[in-house]
Amino acid sequence: MAVSSAAAERRRRGRVREVIHKKATVLGLSAKEYARLSAMRSRARAGHAGEPRVAKPGMQAVFKGMGGELRKPQPPQGLQQATEMHRKIGLLERIFGQRRKAKPQA
Incomplete structure (x- = not known):
């Protein structure tokens, strides 16, 4: 059994x-x-x-109380580029019909 599953995994x-x-x-x-x-x-x-998560508003008071400085929420680097490229990839996948269908939720 174990052998076949390993082989299946490789395939x-x-x-x-x-x-x-x-x-x-x-x-x-x-x-x-x-x-x-x-x-x-x-x-x-x-x-x-x-990117590191930015504190939620409720947590900010806690951090301030602890004397911690809050970092300003920065837009994640590379996100713009990623979404842009992926819009293109999504379009191309749709054109070539290679989009995987979402599994129906039971």
Whole structure:
């Protein structure tokens, strides 16, 4: 059982790489670039492009009380570029019909 699952894992990983390659070539990017951009997209979607979270308003009083300086909320670096590239990638994926359908919520 364990052997087959490891083999299946290898096959699946190979397929994932193939898909990434295919999408990347369609978009005229290298697979590495495509992977980086899709990672940026998922981070941007999650609302944090590798940036430290800024304190919520309720927490600010706590930090001030502790004598901590608050850093001004800065727009995450690279978010603009990521979203821009990903709008393009999204458009191209739609054109070439490579968009994965969202799983229906049960």
